Amino acid sequence: MTAGLNSTVVVGAGAVGGFFGAMLARAGHPVTLIGRAAHVQAIEANGLQLRKDGKVEAIRTAATTDMNAVGDADLVLFCVKSTDTETVARQIAPLLKDDALVLSLQNGVDNASSIARHVRQTVVPTVVYVATSMPEAGVVAHHGRGDLVIGPLDAAAVDDVALRRRLDAVVELFAKASVPVVISADVIGELWSKLLVNCVFNPISAIAQLPYGRMVALPEIRQTMDAVIREVVAVAQADGQKLTFDVASAAVDKIAAGMPTQMSSTAQDVARGKPSEIDHLNGFIVRRGGELGVPTPVNQALHALVKLIESGRAAV
CATH class of the missing domain: 1.10.1040.10 (N-(1-d-carboxylethyl)-l-norvaline Dehydrogenase; domain 2)
Known part of the structure; x- marks a missing residue:
């Protein structure tokens, strides 16, 4: 396991969250997907079906509708729609481990700041470059790319050595799953x-x-x-x-x-x-x-x- 990042929970396991969760699980990393009931039931029955590179692979991973599962996470991939950011951030705030790291894999420029208003843990803005879709419950289709850019929410934290070590751990974790991650000083x-x-x-x-x-x-x-x-x-x-x-x-x-x-x-x-x-x-x-x-x-x-x-x- 990558130091300090022994388990990952994906909050909002749709097309984007499902893809990155699947890539981590495929590489042997413990992952739990939190999603809608139909999606969870399909994953429990047949695994998460990942359509990629002309192949279909069943990825076996934990899945649940219960938000309490986030309490086990060292790393949280926060992938809900921007319209749900405030609600879900408030919901997970009392459940997170003190040292959990929260990555906001969302569109828009203000989601990480919105999450940080509700949780005391470190929140990392993340730029997502991937083309995915969810054609049916339990299925994630990959259409192109699949890389991330991460960096400190506060520009003043660029020289924070402890934060840099945590970001480096994220890069290492995803590298093992064949997902390129770049650290940017201006995320x-x-x-x-x-x-x-x-x-x-x-x-x-x-x-x-x-x-x-x-x-x-x-x-x-x-x-x-x-x-x-x-x-x-x-x-x-x-x-x-x-x-x-x-x-x-x-x-x-x-x-x-x-x-x-x-x-x-x-x-x-x-x-x-x-x-x-x-x-x-x-x-x-x-x-x-x-x-x-x-x-x-x-x-x-x-x-x-x-x-x-x-x-x-x-x-x-």
Whole structure:
């Protein structure tokens, strides 16, 4: 076992949490998945079915619906939707070990801070780069990438030797599971970059119900994507970030090239009639832009259209 990280619990074992939990369990690390009843029942019956590299592998791992299982964790992978962050953080706060390490594997830039307001343990912002889906209960499909960027929530903690040792232990643990992890001194800046990518791809994929490759192939959509990039960059810069249009555009191109068949998580939520995280993506940019005096009309339109689709599905 990696020093100090003898057991991992995944809180919110959907497509993302299920994938990283499966990779750790596959490498022999003790993992417990906390998820919905149907998902847990399927895992208990047949193992977690991991579809990866053209193969299907049954990963045997513990699974439960009981949040109390988090009390056994040295490492917590916090993978719930942004809409549930505050509720779940309050729920696990009294259950965690004193020395548990909490990694926030979530979209958006403010989830780790939200968790840290409720738990006294160390919370680590984590940027997730993976294309996954959960086509049915007990099944996680991998479509591309599968790497993480981690770093201190507080920039002042960059030189904290004890924290660095803990982050190094995370890198070592995931390396044994063939998951690359990079430590960044500016993980919040990395989260802004990921937020930008999500703001570009998620709503358009959701509205059109099309994958990334189809989106970028249409010049009119590429122009819309560029408009989103400009707005998010303007808000990020007004918020003190160093993001630039050229760097952001290159990141978008890289995602489109690396995940051409991927449907965004928002598209998957909309297709299933589930609430999406759009309020924490484009909606966040609209709110933050308003606070900083930065116009965001394209983000506002995309946010509103996804909300309209969600309201229509809810009314059916």
